[in-house]
Amino acid sequence: MLKIIFSVIARDLQLAMRRQADIVSALFFFVIVVSLFPLGIGPETDLLRKLAPGVLWVAALLATMLSLPRLFADDHRDGTLEQLALSPYPLGLIVTGKTIAHWLVSGLPLALIAPILGVQFDLAADALWVLTLTILIGTPALSGIGAIGAALTLGLRGGGVLLSLLVLPLYIPVLIFGAGAVEATVSGLGGDGHLSLLAAMTTAAIGFAPWASAAALKIALE
């Protein structure tokens, strides 16, 4: 069971390494969007501190969206998806592998660079730490939920816009609790409750979303 998940992750990471432009462009998008706010607003540190969690999280959502349309589209176009669906392993496990690989390539880099970007918003050390933690914990949920949208819009014309319309509303809870944890920490309330809820959402998304995506993929392959 685990073997097939690791095989899929290994292949997707190998492919991502061969076309690093995709990873780098999503990461730069995140960096640029986040950096525009302090430049536009000016050196008002109180305001920036308040904006920081929301801005970073919204930028993280959008950056994750960038790579979603290609999650299954490439495999669909070259026939690999058919072969994956015909594998003797459950399709849900294969999608789990693809979701994890998507997170490693799109979510993890965001979490790693977030603390550096947070400095631009004059965030304190503990807030920076919580911010990084929320993005680390929250982005797997984004990949999981996003995979459902990517599977549902597979092969549709104008699927990219539809994908955003489908997926972004579902990202709202993750956004609220992700940004909420940082705000709660900044205001001294402590973000533990938010973090727990975020972790619960990620657990549910990684556990259940791949099976929903697999069902959608089977329809797309008919």
Add this chain to the structure above:
Amino acid sequence: MLEADNLECLRGDNRLFAGLGFTLAPGELIYLQGRNGAGKTSLLRMLIGLLPPESGDIRWQGESIGKQRDEYHAALCYLGHHNAIKEELTPLENFHHAARFAGQDMDEDAALDALAQVGLAGREDLPCRYLSQGQKRRVALARLVVDRRPLWVLDEPFVALDVAAVDWLAQIISAHLQRGGMAIMTTHQAVEIPAGAVRELRIG
């Protein structure tokens, strides 16, 4: 043994075929014939379980394929219109991934040998985007050299191949039939398969 019973295929409002049935026993090959759009590919996709039939039943070793998906897929090798190879990866890497996804362990020597057989010796480490259309097809076909699963479903396997490769593939399919394998394939080329019981099935 693969049995199809009373299959019906609808695409939109079009009935492509109905009441179609056949049995495929070990050592047999079915040539699927029919004009363009007759539903050959649809039938193949039904047989591999990707397209549910409108009515009718498909049985593998006596049991409906829907009830034994994992076992059936472990016995099935499908080669479609698309090559299912990644342009960024080398033939060797593509070969390895395909074997792993099919649940087979692949040793390096067997993979190199299979690629050499399809005439890709020396190109194992070249990304597939530098290969020609026919060479990409050969990368996909290299899997058949080592594939020992009993049922082969091949959709237009001879497309883009040169004369020598067509002969080679015919030999590979014969060897498969002689081992007691089964195959069903579509093709518009008249290709002589030297061994095995070859039957024609015409639809549309």
